[in-house]
Amino acid sequence: MDEFDAIVIGAGFAGLYQLYRLRELGFTAQGFEAGDGVGGTWYWNRYPGARCDVESMDYSYSFSEELEQEWEWTERYPTQPEILRYLNYVADRFDLRGLIKLATRVTSVVYDNETNRWTVETNRGDVVSARYIIAATGCLSLWQIPAFDGLESFRGSTFHTGNWPRDDIDFAGRRVGVIGTGSTGIQAIPQIAKQAEHLFVFQRTPNYSVPARNHLLTAEYQVSRKKTYREYRERAKYSGGGHSAILPTKSALEETNADRLAEYERRWERGGAPLMQMSYTDLMTSREANQTIAEFVRGKIREIVTDAETAAKLTPVDYPFGAKRLCVDIDYFETYNRGNVTLVDVRSAPIEKITERGIVTGGYEYELDAIVFATGYDAITGPLLNLNIRGRDGRALNDAWSAGPRAYLGLQVAGFPNLFTITGPGSPSVISNMVVSIEQHVDWICECLMHLREHDIESVEPLIEAQEAWVAHVNEAAAATLFPLAKSWYLGDNIPGKPRVFMPYVAGVGAYRRKCEEVVANGYDGFVMTSRQEREVAISK
Numbered sequence: 001m002d003e004f005d006a007i008v009i010g011a012g013f014a015g016l017y018q019l020y021r022l023r024e025l026g027f028t029a030q031g032f033e034a035g036d037g038v039g040g041t042w043y044w045n046r047y048p049g050a051r052c053d054v055e056s057m058d059y060s061y062s063f064s065e066e067l068e069q070e071w072e073w074t075e076r077y078p079t080q081p082e083i084l085r086y087l088n089y090v091a092d093r094f095d096l097r098g099l100i101k102l103a104t105r106v107t108s109v110v111y112d113n114e115t116n117r118w119t120v121e122t123n124r125g126d127v128v129s130a131r132y133i134i135a136a137t138g139c140l141s142l143w144q145i146p147a148f149d150g151l152e153s154f155r156g157s158t159f160h161t162g163n164w165p166r167d168d169i170d171f172a173g174r175r176v177g178v179i180g181t182g183s184t185g186i187q188a189i190p191q192i193a194k195q196a197e198h199l200f201v202f203q204r205t206p207n208y209s210v211p212a213r214n215h216l217l218t219a220e221y222q223v224s225r226k227k228t229y230r231e232y233r234e235r236a237k238y239s240g241g242g243h244s245a246i247l248p249t250k251s252a253l254e255e256t257n258a259d260r261l262a263e264y265e266r267r268w269e270r271g272g273a274p275l276m277q278m279s280y281t282d283l284m285t286s287r288e289a290n291q292t293i294a295e296f297v298r299g300k301i302r303e304i305v306t307d308a309e310t311a312a313k314l315t316p317v318d319y320p321f322g323a324k325r326l327c328v329d330i331d332y333f334e335t336y337n338r339g340n341v342t343l344v345d346v347r348s349a350p351i352e353k354i355t356e357r358g359i360v361t362g363g364y365e366y367e368l369d370a371i372v373f374a375t376g377y378d379a380i381t382g383p384l385l386n387l388n389i390r391g392r393d394g395r396a397l398n399d400a401w402s403a404g405p406r407a408y409l410g411l412q413v414a415g416f417p418n419l420f421t422i423t424g425p426g427s428p429s430v431i432s433n434m435v436v437s438i439e440q441h442v443d444w445i446c447e448c449l450m451h452l453r454e455h456d457i458e459s460v461e462p463l464i465e466a467q468e469a470w471v472a473h474v475n476e477a478a479a480a481t482l483f484p485l486a487k488s489w490y491l492g493d494n495i496p497g498k499p500r501v502f503m504p505y506v507a508g509v510g511a512y513r514r515k516c517e518e519v520v521a522n523g524y525d526g527f528v529m530t531s532r533q534e535r536e537v538a539i540s541k
């Protein structure tokens, strides 16, 4: 059996950087990636319109100044192909491909009490052993399709946005149904509408969305940003959401109505998620403040969509602005003014079944040539539980998390020694610019591994009390915001039977990073570290 210091599962932003750092530090490592290319999210999500909602110059690695200086982004919000090119460039530039076994899915990860090592098995028959397991499996890599009656009988083509084929799909002359109006649906719908003969959008929950106002980046802009990249990056590290922009200082309720509207209007014109993040301090903590921006965006929907009935269906009314992942779009609401687009409300008349010809709702059969499932992912915990992890004494992670995930700092789980989860539950992850959060986790894990090596320590895992206290803190932080007031995948609401727990840590990447730094400064406070002698004595008892 091949033996390594570490196995890294996944080769997206997290896996690539993790492998790079391990090699630089002299650890032996093997990466496994289910896809037949690197890139993670940006390898799988090739649907039309796929693009990042964080600005390109923020949504990129900061670990190499050379990389930062030499890579040229072309657009404010990068497209999926551009990010995939970037990640392939990173894999080549830092010579990472030799460390990764592609098209290889990890199927089980089992800890051995006696040897304090993990055995990893894959769908290609690999059986390898490692001291450390680093799950870089991503928060949004396990796509899901709800169990619709009759799904298998549909004779047309089906697609999931999160597992889009490599070939160009041409919807010209076809009747297409899109199920789902979350972030991916909202990006794909305007693009598919431009091609399809007719597009039917099956919407259960209307979403708030703000225009991207995407544009090409000028050379001058890039040059000037690159001159101050270090300062930007430092600011992002200790910010709220991992962006370099300066945070607001004022409550929405301190402003006059006219000033507030002017502020929202200015930010709406500038485009992107800063409308939520940068306008006022209390949009996600005060219902009254949130109502001001929710009403502003509702007004925009009514202004853009010409048919009043369609506009009403597209307007979210029963949850706060931003409580579900805020969507950033290019011509989303405008698309409903096209003659070849029909909005079908499946909240009032849920999808009854899928037939060989199409989708039945409200007793009516919509005949279709293709169905696009923009139905999202089993977020955050799904890819981890899918690994079939068994920790100390054979305990399955699925059992340890049967009532919802419990992890210390989103980095480790009690009872699973030397297992690390990048952007795991209880860390800022999907609430932040994820590249910032990924780099922070990889750096923290590397510092921890170096500490173990230097001090001849064999294993590290959280103390159960520290883990429970952190879980309670994560819940308190969420409860102090408006996030739990919406049904969302942050809470697992999109997966039937998934325990309803708010998974990301919402207090901000800066506060979180400081906590992680403090834990290290206090001698890995909350973690228990065991030397070989201590472990052997414990086993012999």
Ligand SMILES: Cc1cc2nc3c(=O)[nH]c(=O)nc-3n(C[C@H](O)[C@H](O)[C@H](O)COP(=O)(O)OP(=O)(O)OC[C@H]3O[C@@H](n4cnc5c(N)ncnc54)[C@H](O)[C@@H]3O)c2cc1C
Residues within 6 Å of the ligand: 009, 010, 011, 012, 013, 014, 015, 032, 033, 034, 035, 039, 040, 041, 042, 043, 045, 050, 051, 052, 053, 054, 059, 104, 105, 106, 107, 136, 137, 138, 139, 140, 141, 162, 184, 383, 386, 387, 422, 423, 432, 433, 434, 435, 438
């Ligand atoms: C459509 C979409 C848009 C997004 N937009 C943004 C955005 O605007 N801003 C932002 O910050 N984030 C965004 N994200 C989140 C995005 O996932 C992260 O920003 C980032 O790409 C995550 O990198 P990662 O390496 O952690 O995970 P991923 O990129 O998901 O990579 C994980 C990899 O692990 C592999 N894997 C999983 N399980 C196994 C297994 N058992 N065996 C082998 N391999 C396995 C998967 O195949 C995958 O390639 C978006 C996500 C999606 C899906």
